[in-house]
Amino acid sequence: MTFRKSHPLIKIVNSTLVDLPSPANLSVNWNYGSLLGLVLVIQLVSGIVLATRFSGHSDISFDSVISIYQDSNYGWLLRLVHSTGASFFFLFIYLHIGRGLYYGSYIYPEVWNIGVLIYLILMGTAFLGYVLPWGQMSYWAATVITNLLSAIPWLGSILVEWVWGGFAVGNPTLTRFFALHYLLPFVVTALVILHIFYLHLYGSSNPLGVSSNTNKVSFHYYYSVKDLYVYFVFFFIFMFFTLKYGYSFMDAENFIPANPLVTPTHIQPEWYFLFAYAILRSIPNKLGGVLGLVLAVMVLFLFSISSTQLLFSGTIYSPLARLTFWSLVSVFFLLTWLGSCPAESPYTEVALASTIAYFSLMVIMCVWPHVSTYLYLKS
Amino acid sequence: MTFRKSHPLIKIVNSTLVDLPSPANLSVNWNYGSLLGLVLVIQLVSGIVLATRFSGHSDISFDSVISIYQDSNYGWLLRLVHSTGASFFFLFIYLHIGRGLYYGSYIYPEVWNIGVLIYLILMGTAFLGYVLPWGQMSYWAATVITNLLSAIPWLGSILVEWVWGGFAVGNPTLTRFFALHYLLPFVVTALVILHIFYLHLYGSSNPLGVSSNTNKVSFHYYYSVKDLYVYFVFFFIFMFFTLKYGYSFMDAENFIPANPLVTPTHIQPEWYFLFAYAILRSIPNKLGGVLGLVLAVMVLFLFSISSTQLLFSGTIYSPLARLTFWSLVSVFFLLTWLGSCPAESPYTEVALASTIAYFSLMV
Numbered sequence: 001m002t003f004r005k006s007h008p009l010i011k012i013v014n015s016t017l018v019d020l021p022s023p024a025n026l027s028v029n030w031n032y033g034s035l036l037g038l039v040l041v042i043q044l045v046s047g048i049v050l051a052t053r054f055s056g057h058s059d060i061s062f063d064s065v066i067s068i069y070q071d072s073n074y075g076w077l078l079r080l081v082h083s084t085g086a087s088f089f090f091l092f093i094y095l096h097i098g099r100g101l102y103y104g105s106y107i108y109p110e111v112w113n114i115g116v117l118i119y120l121i122l123m124g125t126a127f128l129g130y131v132l133p134w135g136q137m138s139y140w141a142a143t144v145i146t147n148l149l150s151a152i153p154w155l156g157s158i159l160v161e162w163v164w165g166g167f168a169v170g171n172p173t174l175t176r177f178f179a180l181h182y183l184l185p186f187v188v189t190a191l192v193i194l195h196i197f198y199l200h201l202y203g204s205s206n207p208l209g210v211s212s213n214t215n216k217v218s219f220h221y222y223y224s225v226k227d228l229y230v231y232f233v234f235f236f237i238f239m240f241f242t243l244k245y246g247y248s249f250m251d252a253e254n255f256i257p258a259n260p261l262v263t264p265t266h267i268q269p270e271w272y273f274l275f276a277y278a279i280l281r282s283i284p285n286k287l288g289g290v291l292g293l294v295l296a297v298m299v300l301f302l303f304s305i306s307s308t309q310l311l312f313s314g315t316i317y318s319p320l321a322r323l324t325f326w327s328l329v330s331v332f333f334l335l336t337w338l339g340s341c342p343a344e345s346p347y348t349e350v351a352l353a354s355t356i357a358y359f360s361l362m363v364i365m366c367v368w369p370h371v372s373t374y375l376y377l378k379s
Numbered sequence: 380m381t382f383r384k385s386h387p388l389i390k391i392v393n394s395t396l397v398d399l400p401s402p403a404n405l406s407v408n409w410n411y412g413s414l415l416g417l418v419l420v421i422q423l424v425s426g427i428v429l430a431t432r433f434s435g436h437s438d439i440s441f442d443s444v445i446s447i448y449q450d451s452n453y454g455w456l457l458r459l460v461h462s463t464g465a466s467f468f469f470l471f472i473y474l475h476i477g478r479g480l481y482y483g484s485y486i487y488p489e490v491w492n493i494g495v496l497i498y499l500i501l502m503g504t505a506f507l508g509y510v511l512p513w514g515q516m517s518y519w520a521a522t523v524i525t526n527l528l529s530a531i532p533w534l535g536s537i538l539v540e541w542v543w544g545g546f547a548v549g550n551p552t553l554t555r556f557f558a559l560h561y562l563l564p565f566v567v568t569a570l571v572i573l574h575i576f577y578l579h580l581y582g583s584s585n586p587l588g589v590s591s592n593t594n595k596v597s598f599h600y601y602y603s604v605k606d607l608y609v610y611f612v613f614f615f616i617f618m619f620f621t622l623k624y625g626y627s628f629m630d631a632e633n634f635i636p637a638n639p640l641v642t643p644t645h646i647q648p649e650w651y652f653l654f655a656y657a658i659l660r661s662i663p664n665k666l667g668g669v670l671g672l673v674l675a676v677m678v679l680f681l682f683s684i685s686s687t688q689l690l691f692s693g694t695i696y697s698p699l700a701r702l703t704f705w706s707l708v709s710v711f712f713l714l715t716w717l718g719s720c721p722a723e724s725p726y727t728e729v730a731l732a733s734t735i736a737y738f739s740l741m742v
Contacts, residue, residue: 008580009573048562052555055436057443064436064554072544072551165451172451175443176431179561183427186565194388201387 016200020219023204023212026226029103030204032096034227035234039089040192044185046082047129050075054132056178058171061134062257080246086126087249088238090272093119094332097300101365102325104314105205106303110198116300118191121184123273123297128181130270134174135254140267142169142177148280151287168260209313266342274339275332279358281343282351292355299362306369321368328361395579399598402583402591405605408482409583411475413606414613418468419571423564425461426508429454433511435557437550440513441636459625465505466628467617469651472498476679481704483693484584485682489577495679497570500563502652502676507560509649513553514633519646521548521556527659530666547639588692645721653718654711658737660722661730671734678741707740 004014053072055064068075097119099105106112131142146163150156165172206212217223249271253264269277280293306312315321334354341347383393432451434443447454476498478484485491510521525542529535544551585591596602628650632643648656659672694700713733720726 009576048558051558051561053551054558055434055439055550055554057434057436057439060434060436060439171434172432175434179427179430179433182430182558182561197388 018220021216023206024215029099031230084242104312109304114195125184128177136256137251137254139258151290275335278335278339279355302366331357397599400595402585403594408478410609444512463621488683493574504563507556515635516630516633518637530669654714657714657718658734710736
């Protein structure tokens, strides 16, 4: 037996990346998974090197970021890569989840649920990381988001003061956010390994939504080369974006050191959180808004009830389901734009309508597999 | 099939901790492995909570440690636990390696080599962690040990300035040591998983040194209970030591903030590094000393050539081999004591003799 199949450790790598039976017809939408793995590695490496140059203390953090730019070798590049990498991470995760919704990948409940968990922890990691430079937006975003915990009845204020390590966001908050931001990506890595483990129990789905057992190819060379090609395309786009438009995603407010006495006029998070931010602000009640925010992401967990016994092809064979999907995408874009608008009329009404549309469409999409199975059996 | 054997993920845990065929006659010397796992978890948890309260900057680190003691909830306890935990980690790893040398566990080369690698990375992690409080001993230990890199011919001084991030140990050194000290334990955890993976390909050895295929029991209840019992004993000893003698391992010099202009009279590392420190100082030549230091640990890798095809029982059936083993242990203790003595006569001569004895016995 060849070495790669007999060595007790190498054979695990072999069955994941070389001799893995894969459907012959995977489209570009199946590339996002491996792209996410690449961006995770980029973030880990750039993050750890940045950590060797960063100091976590409210008097020092802002200056240490400046020192990273001015004093350390290629510090500016690392910082831009890490900051842009986060945006690309979320871009690919939304495309990856979109592929999952469109093609009905949630029929593998463990894979799906671990994926949603990864998404949640990723959002936490990104939030924690944004606070570290201790600019105005870092400080005020931390204040706004941690204050949401106070909406929890009875335990709320104790909880939020425990998270702060004080009576407001301050130095203890920053030091613990740094420690947690360093820790969570390793948790994400472990979950990614589990995600792939469960996926390979079943095998990948494919764009036709039917069983691919009749036409499989080995992962190497076909998909290793395809992934590598897309890596190169990504590298070009990523580097172009980082080097030419690296500051386009950075909020101008974050170039001002944090000042607890001055609130910025427009507190808004990075683009990847804007849809949830819009939902949060659109509900007039504080606790209601927090619940809306939480449910906006947790609704993805609902899809594991959609797993049916019959092979399910997702939305592709139903024009109505496809319409629902693309409406959901449009509402997502609308909510993202609304998150960046001031919290005034007419935006608030539109946001409220969009929130209702978002949840309705999500629920319809969850329930769709059962409806379609029922209709099929009835016919 | 029962759930624990059929679930694709749980069955891995099952075959490691429940339905694992284990020799029936494992002695207490086989407990050190699981104890090491426990101490690793203790260090990870205490370390991460400490990291939420620590700031890494040369102007601030010392004060942040004081703040950990005075301002944060149970910070004093966490710091003592983490510091004492490191000592226990090394105690158990020396006992674990000793068991390996005595019973010839190195016949499993992958398990052995990964184990030595874990030991090396552990030493690095402990060194990095010691620098973080930025006391006098932190600063000067960092200076001494990083300066050893300058002994490397040709590349030495470039290398050491790259590690420092400057022309001497300073703030860049501290920030990168913090980041690396946070990272390496996860590497250790991954290696531990590999270590156990390879061990379970073969199955544990046993104190008789013969094949145990004729008499195996399942890990649960026998060894899960035994491990749990020893965990409780350890907990008692550990807590007693931490709470009553928590400062006994701390060097008094480290309670003084780092001062690049004042060198302490006796620079010495923690007890677990003293044997290597003695070897380093006993060789008059600088590069020779560094090589001695490195080889003192790397010599453990040599044992993988000892792996024979015949089932090997270690030292237990040969009085001469056992004598060699216990002489090695004595020399180890001697070197450890010598590491804490000033670098003067007559200690230097004794140290040189012990170094030679150490390497001879190992070979």
